[in-house]
Amino acid sequence: MVSMVIRRVFTAVPLLLLVSSLSFVLLSLTPGDAARQILGTRGTPEQYEALRQQLGLDQPVYEQFWHWLSRAVTGDFGTSIINGTSVAGEIWARLPVTLSLISGAILVSVVVGVAGGVFSAVKDGWLARAIDALVLVVWALPVFWVGSMLVVVFAIKLEWLPAVGYVPLSESPTAWARSLALPVFALSLGSVAAVVKQTREAMLDVLGSDYIRMAAANGIPPRSLIFRHALKNAAIPVVTVVGLQTIGLFGGAVLIENLFAVPGLGSLLVTSALSNDIPAVQAVAVVFTLVVIIVNFAVDIAYGLLNPKLRSS
Amino acid sequence: MTLVAPFTEITDVSGSSSADSRFVRRLLRRPQAVACLVYLAVLAVVAIASPILLPDVAAERAGDLADSLQGPSSQHWLGTDSLGRDVLQRLLVGSQDTLIGVGVALVVVMLLGIPLGLLAGYVGGRLDRTLCWIADLVLSLPAMVLVIVVLSVFSQNLVAAMVTMGVLTAPALFRVVRAATLPVREQLYIAAAVVAGLSPSYIVRRHVLPRIVGPIIVQLSLLAAGALLLQTGLAFLSLIAGPPAPSWGGMVADGVGVMFQQGWLIWPPGIAIALTVLALGLLGDAVRDVSTEGWSPKRSPSRSTKQREKKKGADAPAISVDDDVLLGIRNLTVSFASSGGNVRAAERVSFEVGPGETVGVVGESGCGKTTTALAILGMLGHGGHVEDGEAHFAGQDLLTLSERDIQEVRGSEIAYISQEPMVSLDPAFRIGWQLEEAVRANTPLRGADAKRRVQELLEQVQLPDPTRAARMYPHELSGGMAQRVVIARALAGEPRLLIADEPTTALDVTMQVEILELLRSLQRDHGMAILLVTHDLGVVADICDRVVVMYAGEVVETASVADLFARPGHPYTQALLASNPHNQHAAGMLPTIPGSVPELGAMPPGCRFLPRCTQSTPACELGTIPLLQIGERHESRCVHAREVRST
Numbered sequence: 003m004v005s006m007v008i009r010r011v012f013t014a015v016p017l018l019l020l021v022s023s024l025s026f027v028l029l030s031l032t033p034g035d036a037a038r039q040i041l042g043t044r045g046t047p048e049q050y051e052a053l054r055q056q057l058g059l060d061q062p063v064y065e066q067f068w069h070w071l072s073r074a075v076t077g078d079f080g081t082s083i084i085n086g087t088s089v090a091g092e093i094w095a096r097l098p099v100t101l102s103l104i105s106g107a108i109l110v111s112v113v114v115g116v117a118g119g120v121f122s123a124v125k126d127g128w129l130a131r132a133i134d135a136l137v138l139v140v141w142a143l144p145v146f147w148v149g150s151m152l153v154v155v156f157a158i159k160l161e162w163l164p165a166v167g168y169v170p171l172s173e174s175p176t177a178w179a180r181s182l183a184l185p186v187f188a189l190s191l192g193s194v195a196a197v198v199k200q201t202r203e204a205m206l207d208v209l210g211s212d213y214i215r216m217a218a219a220n221g222i223p224p225r226s227l228i229f230r231h232a233l234k235n236a237a238i239p240v241v242t243v244v245g246l247q248t249i250g251l252f253g254g255a256v257l258i259e260n261l262f263a264v265p266g267l268g269s270l271l272v273t274s275a276l277s278n279d280i281p282a283v284q285a286v287a288v289v290f291t292l293v294v295i296i297v298n299f300a301v302d303i304a305y306g307l308l309n310p311k312l313r314s315s
Numbered sequence: 316m317t318l319v320a321p322f323t324e325i326t327d328v329s330g331s332s333s334a335d336s337r338f339v340r341r342l343l344r345r346p347q348a349v350a351c352l353v354y355l356a357v358l359a360v361v362a363i364a365s366p367i368l369l370p371d372v373a374a375e376r377a378g379d380l381a382d383s384l385q386g387p388s389s390q391h392w393l394g395t396d397s398l399g400r401d402v403l404q405r406l407l408v409g410s411q412d413t414l415i416g417v418g419v420a421l422v423v424v425m426l427l428g429i430p431l432g433l434l435a436g437y438v439g440g441r442l443d444r445t446l447c448w449i450a451d452l453v454l455s456l457p458a459m460v461l462v463i464v465v466l467s468v469f470s471q472n473l474v475a476a477m478v479t480m481g482v483l484t485a486p487a488l489f490r491v492v493r494a495a496t497l498p499v500r501e502q503l504y505i506a507a508a509v510v511a512g513l514s515p516s517y518i519v520r521r522h523v524l525p526r527i528v529g530p531i532i533v534q535l536s537l538l539a540a541g542a543l544l545l546q547t548g549l550a551f552l553s554l555i556a557g558p559p560a561p562s563w564g565g566m567v568a569d570g571v572g573v574m575f576q577q578g579w580l581i582w583p584p585g586i587a588i589a590l591t592v593l594a595l596g597l598l599g600d601a602v603r604d605v606s607t608e609g610w611s612p613k614r615s616p617s618r619s620t621k622q623r624e625k626k627k628g629a630d631a632p633a634i635s636v637d638d639d640v641l642l643g644i645r646n647l648t649v650s651f652a653s654s655g656g657n658v659r660a661a662e663r664v665s666f667e668v669g670p671g672e673t674v675g676v677v678g679e680s681g682c683g684k685t686t687t688a689l690a691i692l693g694m695l696g697h698g699g700h701v702e703d704g705e706a707h708f709a710g711q712d713l714l715t716l717s718e719r720d721i722q723e724v725r726g727s728e729i730a731y732i733s734q735e736p737m738v739s740l741d742p743a744f745r746i747g748w749q750l751e752e753a754v755r756a757n758t759p760l761r762g763a764d765a766k767r768r769v770q771e772l773l774e775q776v777q778l779p780d781p782t783r784a785a786r787m788y789p790h791e792l793s794g795g796m797a798q799r800v801v802i803a804r805a806l807a808g809e810p811r812l813l814i815a816d817e818p819t820t821a822l823d824v825t826m827q828v829e830i831l832e833l834l835r836s837l838q839r840d841h842g843m844a845i846l847l848v849t850h851d852l853g854v855v856a857d858i859c860d861r862v863v864v865m866y867a868g869e870v871v872e873t874a875s876v877a878d879l880f881a882r883p884g885h886p887y888t889q890a891l892l893a894s895n896p897h898n899q900h901a902a903g904m905l906p907t908i909p910g911s912v913p914e915l916g917a918m919p920p921g922c923r924f925l926p927r928c929t930q931s932t933p934a935c936e937l938g939t940i941p942l943l944q945i946g947e948r949h950e951s952r953c954v955h956a957r958e959v960r961s962t
Contacts, residue, residue, distance in 0.1 A: 017452055025464050142592040143546050146551045146564070150571045154578055216739040217749075219692055220804055221726015221757045230752075232742045233472045246454075253459025257548050261571070261725040269458060272552055275467035283467045298455050310743065310788040 009066040010302060014295045021291045022074070025284050026067045051149060070156050070284075077238075084277050089285045092270060096290070099168060100266035103258070104251050106186035111193040112244060116233075118194070119201020123209065124228055133198065141195040149188035149261045166263040185262045189254050193247035204236035212236075220296035237308050245301035293294045338528070341605045344850070351594040358591060362414040365407040372408040375400055376559045377923055384577040393583045397573045402583055405561035409737070412555075412562050413531035416477045416546035423481025424488050424538055429531065431485075432492025436499075444494070450486035458483040458642070466554045473546075473555045480545055484538055491534040495527035503782060529606025536599030539593045546799050547588050548588070563588050574860065637641050640707070640814055642668040642691070642729075647714075651692045651915075658916035660686040664704070664870050665942070666863045668812065673838060673845040675859035676877075677852060677891065681912045683868040684848045688814050690714070691846075692731060693721040698863030708812070727757040730805035734817030736797035740789035746800050747785030750807060757808025772803040776833060795826035802833065809841065816848045831858055852895045858878060861948070867913055867923040870942065871952040884951035884960045887924045888958050 044052070054060050059068055073080070079089040118137075122130045140148075157165035163184050169177040208214060209232050218227055256268035263269070267286050274282035342348050366373060378399035385395045393402040435443040462479050470473035499522070508518050550556040552566025557566070563584040570581030600678055646662040650657040661683035668674045675686045689695050689707050689712060695880040706713040709728065713721060725731070733739050741749060750769045754760055758767050773781035776799040789797060798818060805813055815834065819827040835858055838845055847859060856874060862879045864887065872885040883889045890908045910927040919925055921936040928935070934954050945956045953959055 013448075013452060017455065021456065021461070025461075028465060028468050032811075082824060084501040138596065139589070139594065142589045142596060144538075144547055144551075144564075144567070144585070144588050144592075146571075147567055147581065147588065150567065150574065150581050151585075153571075154574055154581075155639070158575065163818070212733070212735060213741045216731065216733055216801070217741065217753075218722075218726055219694055219731035220753055221722065221730070221808055222752060223722060223756055226752065229743050231744070235741065249455060249457055249460075250768060252457040253545075253548075256459055256463065257551065262551055271463055273556070275463045275554065278467060278470075280467070280759070283464055287464050288458045294455060294457050308743065311790050314950055 010295075010299050014299075017295060022071065022284065026070065027063060031286025072289065074285075080278050080281040081286075082274075082282050084274075084279045084282075088283050091284055092282070093267065093289055096267050096270055098142065098171075099264060100252075100255055100259070100268060101293075102171070103185055103189065103264065103266060104248070105192065106182055107190035107251050107254075108244065108248055110186060110190040111197050111247060112189075113279065115194045115244075116201050116240065118198040120228065122198065122203055123202045127130050135200075137195045137198045140191050143191070143201075145188060145192055146257045146261055148191055149185070149258055152184050152188050153248055153262075156225055166261075168262075168264045181264075185264055186260050188228060188261075189251060189258045190252065193244075193251060196243055196247050197240065201236060201240050203216065204239045205232055208232045208235045226235060229264050234308065237240035238305065241253055241301055241304045246299060248297045252294065253289055332535040338605065342601060345601050345605070347597055349604075351598035351601065351811050354590065354594045355598070357619065358410060358594075359414065361407055365404075366411050369404050369408055370522065372400075372404045373560055375788060384573060384580070386577070386579050390501070394577075394579055396569055396580060397577075402566070402580065405565070405566060405586055406583055409556075409561035409563050409566065409584075410454060412473060412550075412560065413543060413546055413591075414556075416473055417542045417769075419474055420481040420484070420542035420545075421535060421539055423478050424485045424535070427482065427485035428488030429492055432489040433496055433523065435489070436493040436496025437515065437519060437523070439497075446489070447493070449750045451488050453483060454486045456483060459548070462545065462549065463554060464897060466549070471555055471557050476549060476555055477542065477546065480542055484541065487538060488531065488534050491530050495530045496523055499523050499526050511608050529602055533599045533603045533606075536602070540595040540599075543588065543592055543595070547584075618739060625703070631646040633788035639669050640646040640667045641670045641672070641709075641845070643705070643707040644687070644691070645705045645707075647687060647690060647706065649695065649699060650702050651695075653700040653916065656916070659702070660699070660868055660915055661690065661865075662868045664865070664868075666870060666873055668844050668846055670811070671838070671842045671844055672861065673859045674845060675855040675862045676846065676848045677850060677855055677862060678865035678893075679850060679908075679912050681867075681915075681951055682865040684850075684865050685816055686868075687815050687865070688731070688848050691814065692725055692729060694731075722788070726753065726805075726810065728809035729812045729814060730808065731808040731814045732801050732805050732816065732818055734820045736794055736801045737789070737792075738819065739801045740792075740804075742789050744788075745785065746787050746789065746792070750800070750804055753804045768807070772806055773800075773910070775806065775837065776800070776803040795829065797824060798826075798830055799833065802830075802837070806837065808842075810843065812844045812846060814846045817850070818847070819854060820849070820851070827854075834858060851893055864891070867918060868915070869923060869952060870950075871924065872950065873942075874946070874949040878946060878949050882946075882947060882960050884945045884956045885924075885953045886928045886930050886955075886959055890927070924953075 058066055061069075070080070077090055079093065081087065082089055082092065108196075122133045153165045163180055165184075167181055169181045171178040172299050175294050205228075209227070214227055214231055217231060218224070222231070252268075255266065256271060258264070259266045259268035260272055266291065269284065271280075271286045271290075274286065370441035376398070378395060380399045382391075383395055383397055383399035385391060387394050389595045391403065393406065396402055396405065399862060435446040459479060461483060462476050465479045466472065466476050508522060524599065546555070547562070547564035547567070550562035551568045553565060553568065556562035556565050567582050567588075570577075570579075570584065572578060609876055609886075644667070645665045647661060649657060649661040650659045660678055664683070664687050666676075676687065686695070686699070689699075690701055691708075691785065693713065693716065695701070701714050704714065707726070713724065716724070740746070747766075747769055750772055751765050754765045754768045754772075757767070758765075769785060770781055773784055777798050778784045778796060784792075784796070784800070789800075792800065802818075813834075818834070819830050822830060831854060834845060834847075837843065845858075847854070849855060859876050861873065861875050863870055864879075864885065866887045872879070872883070872888050874884065879888065880892065883892060887908075894907050913919060913923060913926070921938060922931070922940050924926070925931050925935050932955065940952050940954055942950045942952045943956055945951050945960060951959070
């Protein structure tokens with residue numbers, strides 16, 4: 003366990019450095035730098051040079067990077083070149099929004115996905131086949147399209163839920179839940195499909211294994227074979243898929259936040275990218291990577307809990 | 316304890332071209348695959364041709380504004396968008412960017428994934444570990460986010476976005492190629508090629524690549540679907556394909572913008588995207604099915620045909636059986652479904668086990684011993700079913716019981732242990748937990764009583780430190796300890812019969828002796844009958860009262876142990892005795908039985924042992940040989956049994 007934690011930290015640091023330095027190098031290649039971006043077409047060459055110096059853009063890239071890095075580790079990501087606000091402040095305000103969206107989607111994926119997968123592995127008949135077909139269709143639908151359809155049906159036709167917008171938890175828990183319901187549903191569909199599929203395959207695999215047959219031959223009832231023995235062993239590949247899906251959910255969140263006008267990190271990323279707000283883009287990329295690393299870490303711990311072999315070695 | 320249906324691996328050394336064409340032919344036999352390929356081919360033609368045939372569409376800023384937001388009509392088959400442009404035309408022309416995006420990503424994925432995967436899988440060692448580490452690193456990056464970072468530098472640049480996507484997802488293909496290369500490399504014919512002095516690049520091209528084409532195509536179709544969803548997603552966010560360029564994602568965004576006025580518009584691009592993703596996904600599925608053909612496990616085991624027949628007859632009268640017979644098997648015939656029809660793994664098998672008696676079932680591998688044992692417990696698994704026969708146990712025919720009823724028998728009346736103790740225990744649970752579960756499943760004991768019983772069981776099987784053993788996981792046990800635990804589990808329900816399938820085969824010699832000693836003492840203390848399946852006559856001599864010799868699915872001889880060793884009544888038994896290493900006193904060559912057990916489904920007419928028999932006469936070829944009584948409780952399936960017996 004301890005060695006695993008150390009190993010994770012050893013991968014986390016290069017990963018963060020890689021993402022931040024890559025984005026830094028990339029962004030320094032941008033034809034119009036931040037100074038040009040701020041001044042637009044109005045500024046004189048003198049003003050431009052002065053601003054460049056002020057922003058440190060006249061220094062070599064690696065010094066800029068070092069400068070940025072030494073501030074970033076203290077949580078200072080600079081100021082937005084579009085509206086001059088603190089990027090870190092913006093991120094802190096938006097992080098909880100994205101995290102509630104994503105944790106909601108993970109919860110739905112695991113609960114619905116595992117239940118559906120076990121059902122389809124154990125039962126035959128039309129319902130199991132219907133689940134299989136549904137999984138395929140859901141997997142093929144783009145998340146932004148599903149989101150749009152949900153808005154049409156549940157917000158416009160049925161008027162059950164708000165179409166767009168976000169209400170903070172502190173304002174009203176019910177309104178918060180209602181504002182997240184459609185985005186979470188839309189975001190989770192794809193990963194529900196993936197989890198159903200993986201759970202089904204893992205369950206079928208484990209149910210065909212020798213130790214399940216031997217347990218059955220010695221009188222262990224099917225209920226226990228399925229829900230204790232098979233499910234715990236099948237959970238290992240399922241956890242892998244949930245981990246991978248979670249990383250994918252961050253991509254989906256970018257789309258969903260824009261579609262539902264949810265003020266999270268994803269919508270910040272897109273607006274910053276469209277307006278070349280370099281400090282903001284960089285910071286969001288690093289924060290996303292950091293969150294993904296934490297997710298991977300959680301997945302590793304889950305492995306350790308599920309697989310006794312990993313724990314003891 | 317694996318039950319391998321007749322299955323011959325075809326090792327194709329002849330080269331790749333014939334294997335490739337066979338693969339393609341098998342793929343084209345599947346309607347699903349053909350439909351996907353046709354759809355994708357049509358789409359490719361559309362993507363190339365429509366921008367040429369409709370040159371104005373790509374730059375069209377607005378159509379007839381008075382005619383905007385119309386539903387489908389004869390003039391505009393799929394209606395018009397918010398700026399009055401024809402939806403069908405934009406859909407057709409927009410396919411080009413979509414496919415270019417997917418194509419770019421796939422090319423990058425292949426250029427990185429395939430060579431590096433081959434290299435890692437083929438070379439192994441440190442290089443392999445480094446590449447895997449990097450692959451894991453890259454796979455744990457949020458791809459969409461990094462693509463957007465790139466797009467904030469290379470504004471609206473489709474190629475830059477999709478190259479990034481390709482680099483970030485290449486590790487997925489890398490891992491598949493590496494995993495597929497590893498086992499191929501281990502195979503004998505590759506080793507032979509290396510010995511023959513062929514260059515690595517030749518071996519990879521000629522032998523490795525053709526075999527991993529299937530997994531590569533499967534992974535590529537999945538990645539293509541992912542790339543398509545990403546491309547349309549970016550267009551939806553107008554990060555690529557900015558107006559007026561037509562794109563599927565952009566058209567969905569346009570449709571969402573006017574959803575309140577015209578709900579129709581998000582359907583055409585949505586369906587186009589979904590169909591394309593489906594076509595890619597289903598194609599991948601079909602390719603995977605074709606490349607693993609014949610291996611796919613069937614979902615539900617077929618119920619025994621006999622059981623179905625008996626069901627119709629409702630309550631059959633309880634059969635009265637002698638008190639001195641615990642288990643009576645009569646005419647048991649078991650067959651397995653194979654590609655060439657049903658093959659019989661056990662035919663007309665009959666024998667009896669008395670209460671407290673130990674009966675050995677001996678024979679070489681593939682003689683139907685394990686099949687018989689599993690049939691008794693109703694555990695034949697996929698494709699196997701009981702054609703005919705009876706298995707009387709405690710006044711009921713086990714073969715007619717419903718699944719629910721036979722479950723009651725398993726564990727509490729008849730328990731089972733197999734030759735592979737290490738794979739008989741669930742790796743995810745502690746020993747104590749698994750034993751307690753067996754106690755609860757097979758006895759009324761609960762809570763502290765059940766725990767005490769677990770302790771007792773562990774002591775009974777003579778584990779050195781029962782309390783410690785209970786806290787261990789199966790992987791922490793040695794083979795001998797694991798077999799003791801497996802025996803303890805079998806004893807949990809105090810069964811009247813223990814079926815032990817090669818219980819000592821996987822153990823080293825000292826362990827074998829200890830486990831046999833344990834079985835013998837347990838039998839003495841509990842009066843439990845044992846049906847011992849083994850290929851080792853030494854074990855039989857050690858522990859059994861009577862013996863059933865099986866050959867090629869048939870019982871060829873039954874006798875008491877003393878009779879069998881003193882006066883074997885079948886040439887096969889004689890041959891087994893002669894090749895038994897325990898009989899070898901001098902350091903001479905160990906005699907073996909020449910030839911091998913005939914393949915299931917390819918039985919010779921007449922005596923099945925005839926091709927290997929040294930005492931055969933023309934009479935042996937005439938028809939099926941019956942089991943003949945040749946002494947007191949001594950039967951043989953040999954026409955010359957009496958002569959054989961006296962030799």
